[in-house]
Amino acid sequence: MGKLQGRAFIFKDNVDTDQIYPGRYLELTDPKAIAAHAMEGADPAFPEKVRPGDIIVAGKNFGCGSSREHAVIALKEAGVxxxxxxSFGRIFYRNAINLGLPAIRLAEAPKAAEGDLLTIDLEEGTIALPDGGILSFAPFPPEIRKIIQGGGIIPLVKSEQLG
Amino acid sequence: MHAIEKILARAAGKDRVRAGEIVTAAVDLAEINDLYLQVIQSFEAMGGKGVWDPDKVVFVFDHYSPPPTPKAADNHRVMREFVAKEGIPHLFDIDAGVCHQVMPEGGLVRPGMVLVATDSHTTTHGAFGAFATGVGATDLAVVLIRGTLWFVVPEVVKIELTGRLPQGTTAKDVVLGLLQRFKADGFVYKAVEYAGPAVTDFSIAERMVICNMAVEMGAKTTYIQPDDKLREYLAARGIEDYPIDTTDPDYEYAEVHQFDVGQVEPLLAAPHSVDNVHPVGDYAGTAIDQAFIGTCTGGRLEDLEMAAKVLRGRRIPPGVRLVITPASKEVFLKAMATGCIKDLVEAGATVTSPGCGPCLGIHQGMLGPGEVCITASSRNFPGRMGSPQAEIYVASPLTVAASALRGRITDPREVLEEGS
Structure with a gap:
């Protein structure tokens, strides 16, 4: 579990899962097809703009509303x-961890603008900001670290099943 | 300990648990709805070799009932095959209704149980004294394999409801009033207990409404202490044997709030946020294209009867759509027996099959660009019911019916006074 680097995409408070992944696409089951609609309700151009490693920077209660796991699948497959x-909607938070997408709760908003390059150190619990500043966060507890490191809970449970 | 902690302690095989602790709890009921073929995909990806206890698994086809597209129909087919292969006895097919209505009606929900479902409105079942919470598809797949799931024991916020509801207001206005005060992130990660004399006065249906929309304030779960009213509801469904946990007198709540339901007036959540709550009067006169009464929030018999009371012998204006989606087959049949469906249809309503209806913007009454809808459901997020350019107002079934009658947002007290 090392460092992550990517461009910031800034979103406001209370971005719900209908905005992250609109309901009319819920019947889709192929991750690539799901990813084509990532963040469509908040920024229709997001799927074209996002590049692998990019980082979503949101306000309070990101992922509130529906329990749809498609919201996390869409972000992950789009390369986020x-x-x-x-803060996070709690079901979104669980879904993110389960699928191995680091969801990091911050005490204060990072001083970053759209497109700024951020470097996250998951081990240390730090974010390097473009102005040279460092923002700290509580590193994941061991249980969650294990899931993120393993690429999500699916491979972990699978290895138990085989073992 | 709080009653919720006692439920989690029992499910985790522990004497005590405390807020913040992570416990692995045995699950008593796991429900999967038809949005989440991903449950089966994750189950198979994890090498699942059979569900841990088929009697504790429920499938409900409610969001896509009946299927609006070939893909949705095919998702149902795969789920039916899974249900048959695994010997799962509880499949509520497209005729049944919304999961949060059909599970209690079917006698599957009882006090003291741990219930998880792939739906955020699972908080509804706190009305039955259960520990119930929404989970994602892969979490649910883990439950199908292990029969357990990890939970953080939540802090509990107590909301004491006092007073009596004024004429023209409903439990929906109470929970909108709570959203106005506590906001969409007021109780994230926390449990909400409703207590006080107003809760005792509330019917089971009214309790379900306030528990249902607690998730719009971020709540993880809810709790209402089981009482005689609940015992009667359960006994009518053949449920007599269950534990009732009570909170210890020395339990320290994270927060305690008072809320006087006697001060509530008809409220609505204006676009595009559930906590953008104002008196209905502030928006009176706003023209509407569609009114919707239905869902796990507002589609019970009591809700349809409220609407019928407003609309009986009257007619909605041309060009206005009134969509009614009974929450379940049982609700539908009862509403037919009481004549309330007839009243609504004669008033100009379009009645759909039981289920989630147009709430989540996939069928049965989607909104076009620039259209305005007033709804008895729970959410008005941008694009929730179709076009992101549509505007959605969330209100009580009384307010929705009064607004349908006039073709514009209307305080139901005006219409009820006229009719009396």
Whole structure:
């Protein structure tokens, strides 16, 4: 579990899962098809703009609303490397960890603008900001670290099943 | 300990648990709805070799009932095959209704149980004294394999409801009033207990409404202490044997709030946020294209009867759509027996099959660009019911019916006074 680097995409408070992944696409089951609609309700151009490793920087309560796991699948498959927010809808948070997408709760908003390059150190619990500043966060507890490191809970449970 | 902690302690095989602790709890009921073929995909990807206890698994086809597209129909087919292969006895097919209505009606929900479902409105079942919470598809797949899931024991916020509801207001206005005060992130990660004399006065249906929309304030779960009213509801469904946990007198709540339901007036959540709550009067006169009464929030018999009371013998204006989606087959049949469906249809309503209806913007009454809808469901997020350019107002079934009658947002007290 090393460092992640990517460009910041800034979003406001209370971005719900309908905005992250609109309901009319819920019947889709192929991750690539799901990814084509990532963040469509908040920024229709997001799927074209996002590049592997990019980082979502949101306000309070990111991922509130529906329990749809498609929201996390869409972000992950679109290449999002991490989501930073002041707080998360709790089901979104669980879904993110389960699928190995680092969802990081911050005590304060990072001083970053759209497109700024951020470097996240998951081990240390730090974010290097473009102005040279460092923002700290509580590193994941061991249980969650194990899931993120293993690429999500699916490979972990699978290895138990085989063992 | 709080009653919720006692439920989690029992499920985790522990004497005590405390807020913040992570416990692995045995699950008593796991429900999967038809949005989440991903449950089966994750189950198979994890090498699942059979569900841990088929009697504790429920499938409900509610969001896509009946299927609006070939893909949705095919997802149902794969789920039916899984249900048959695994010997799962509880499949509520497209005729049944919304999961949060059909599970209690079917006698599957009882006090003291741990219930998880792939739906955020699973908080509804706190009305039955259960520990119930929404989970994602892969979490649910883990439950199908292990029969357990990890939970952080939540802090509990107590909301004491006092007073009596004024004429023209409903439990929906109470929970909108709570959203106005506590906001969409007021109780993230926390449990909400509703207590006080107003809760005792509330019917089971009204309790379900306030528990249902607690998730719009971020709540993980809810709790209402089981009482005689609940015992009667359960006994009518053949459920007599269950533990009832009570909170210890020395339990320290994270927060305690008072809320006087006697001060509530008809409220609505204006676009595009559930906590953008104002008196209905502030928006009176706003023209509407569609009114919707239905869902796990507002589609019970009591809700349809409220609407019928407003609309009986009257007619909605041309060009206005009134969509009614009974929450379940049982609700539908009862509403037919009481004549309330007839009243609504004669008033100009379009009645759909039981289920989630147009709430989540996939069928049965989607909104076009620039259209305005007033709804008895729970959410008005941008694009929730179709076009992101549509505007959605969330209100009580009384307010929705009064607004349908006039073709514009209307305080139901005006219409009820006229009719009396």
């Amino acid at each position: 490397g991490a989501v930073l927010a002041l």
